[in-house]
Amino acid sequence: MKGMTIIVKTIARLISGLILLFGIYIVLHGHLTPGGGFAGGVIIAGCFIFLFLAYGSEETKNEVSKWRASLCESFGLLLFWYLAMLGIFAGTQFFLNIINKGNPFHLFSAGIIPLCNIGIGIEVGGGLFAIFIILATLKMEEKK
Amino acid sequence: MIELYLLLILMILGAVIALEAKDLLSAIISLGLIGFSLVLIFLILQAPDLAIVQIVVETLSLIILIAAILKTSLKDTAQENGLKEKFLLGGGLLFLIIFMFFVNQAIKFLPHFGFPLMRMAKNYIDLGLIKTGAVNLVAAIILDFRGYDTLGEATILFTAVIGVGAVLRKIGRKK
Numbered sequence: 001m002k003g004m005t006i007i008v009k010t011i012a013r014l015i016s017g018l019i020l021l022f023g024i025y026i027v028l029h030g031h032l033t034p035g036g037g038f039a040g041g042v043i044i045a046g047c048f049i050f051l052f053l054a055y056g057s058e059e060t061k062n063e064v065s066k067w068r069a070s071l072c073e074s075f076g077l078l079l080f081w082y083l084a085m086l087g088i089f090a091g092t093q094f095f096l097n098i099i100n101k102g103n104p105f106h107l108f109s110a111g112i113i114p115l116c117n118i119g120i121g122i123e124v125g126g127g128l129f130a131i132f133i134i135l136a137t138l139k140m141e142e143k144k
Numbered sequence: 145m146i147e148l149y150l151l152l153i154l155m156i157l158g159a160v161i162a163l164e165a166k167d168l169l170s171a172i173i174s175l176g177l178i179g180f181s182l183v184l185i186f187l188i189l190q191a192p193d194l195a196i197v198q199i200v201v202e203t204l205s206l207i208i209l210i211a212a213i214l215k216t217s218l219k220d221t222a223q224e225n226g227l228k229e230k231f232l233l234g235g236g237l238l239f240l241i242i243f244m245f246f247v248n249q250a251i252k253f254l255p256h257f258g259f260p261l262m263r264m265a266k267n268y269i270d271l272g273l274i275k276t277g278a279v280n281l282v283a284a285i286i287l288d289f290r291g292y293d294t295l296g297e298a299t300i301l302f303t304a305v306i307g308v309g310a311v312l313r314k315i316g317r318k319k
Binding site: 030032036043049074077084105109111112113116117119123124130134135136 | 193196288298305308
C-alpha cells in the first residue's frame with residue numbers, strides 16, 4: 001500500500017494528534033458523557049489507521065507496530081479481568097464495585113467503572129489496529 | 145415520526161441499490177447510505193452512545209471496503225438469468241410473504257412503540273446513580289448491572305483478533 005501526496009501527509013500529521021486526544025477524552029469521560037470504552041477505542045484505532053493510510057506501509061515498521069498493537073490488546077483485556085476479580089481479592093463477590101464511589105459529576109467517581117472503560121479502550125484500539133495491519137500487510141505480500 | 149419512516153425507506157433503497165448496482169464502488173457507497181441513515185435514526189431516538197459507535201465503525205468499515213475494492217476491476221461479475229436463480233428468487237419471495245403474515249399476527253401482542261414494559265429498566269433508571277455513582281446511565285448498565293455481558297464481549301473481540309492473526313499469519317505457512 002503506497003502513501004498519498006504531501007498534502008494528505010501534512011494534514012494527517014497535524015490532525016492525528018487531535019483525533020487521538022478526542023479518543024482519550026471519550027474513554028476517560030465514559031461515565032459522565034455519552035461514549036465509553038468501545039467508542040473511544042475505535043476512535044484511537046482510527047487515528048492510527050489514518051496515519052497508516054496517509055504514509056503507506058513502506059515507511060511504517062509493520063511487524064513492530066503489529067506486535068505493539070497485539071500487546072496493547074492483551075494488556076487491556078487483562079486489566080479488565082483483574083478489575084473484575086478485584087472483588088474476589090477483597091473477599092466479596094466477583095465484579096463488585098468495591099472502590100469508593102465519590103461524588104457524582106466528578107471525573108474521579110463511580111469506583112471501577114472509569115478504570116474498566118480505560119481497559120476496554122486500550123483493548124479495542126489495539127485489536128482493531130492489529131486486524132487492519134494484518135489485512136494490509138497480507139495484501140502487500142501477495143502482490144510480490 | 146415521519147422522518148423516521150423516511151430514513152427507513154432510504155435504508156431499504158440503499159440495500160436494493162447495493163445489491164443491484166453493476167459498479168462495485170456505487171454498491172459500497174449505497175452500503176454507507178444504510179449505515180449513516182442508521183446514525184441519524186439513533187440520534188432521532190435519543191441514543192447518542194450508539195450513534196457515536198455506529199458512525200465511527202461505519203466510517204472504518206467503509207474505508208477498509210473501499211481500500212479492498214480499488215484493487216479490482218470495479219465490475220460486478222455475478223451471473224444471472226439461470227433457472228436456479230429464478231427458483232431461489234421465487235422461494236425467497238414466498239418465504240417473505242409467509243414471514244410478514246406471521247409478523248403481522250405477532251405484532252399485536254407487543255407493547256406500543258415508545259412504551260415498553262419498563263419493570264426492569266425502571267429499576268435501573270431509579271437506582272442507577274445511587275448504586276453505581278456513574279452519571280451516564282448507559283455506562284452504569286453495561287459495566288455494573290450487566291457487567292458479565294461486557295466481559296464476555298471483550299473476550300470475544302480478543303478471540304476474534306487472535307483468530308484473524310492465526311489464519312492470516314506469515315510464519316510457518318506452506319506455500
